[in-house]
Every structure is written in structure tokens, then in C-alpha cells.
Amino acid sequence: MNRKLKISLVIFSLVVLLGCTSEEVKTSDQHIQIDLSKAIKVNEHLLYIPIGRGNDGCMMYQAYSQTNPTTQAIIYQNGLGGFSMSKNKQNCL
Secondary structure (H helix, E strand, O other), X not given: OOHHHHHHHHHHXXXXXXXXXXXXXXXXXXXXXXXXXXXXXXXXXXXXEEEEEOOOOOEEEEEEOOOOOOOXXXXXXXXXXXXXXXXXXXXXX
């Protein structure tokens, strides 16, 4: 590998690493207020928090846990009380 290519690779790697580091610092200072009063308890460590209704009237939920990682996706409740990432407009709540 020639010298210019090595230097370019090192500079690129540093820029990428510094960009990731500054993003972590930037987001770690942010605090999000979460209203748990309307949350649906799925189990001891998992809640579904309502985040609003879509244009079709279906309530959208987001998974939340203080102790475990969660999938960051919109979740819908069907007329039978089940939850899914698939929306069924005919029987969503």
C-alpha cells in the first residue's frame, strides 16, 4: 500500500470514530419524559406505551423497559387484545 493511501485510511478511520464518539456524548445528555400512566403492562419488565393514533385511527405503541433492550418499532393492538407490528385496519383499537 502506498503512503498516501495509508494516511487517507488512517484519517478516514479517525473521522468515523470521532463522529461516533461525539454522537454518543450528544445523546447521553438528553432525558426523555415518558408517561407510564397509560402504558399496558405486558410482563414484569416490558410495557407498551401509546404514542398516538395514525391517520387511520389505529393506536400506535412503542415497547419500553427500564431493564432490558427493546425493539424500536411501532406496535398495534388488535381487537382480540394481541399486539403485533402488523396493522389490521379492520380490527385495530
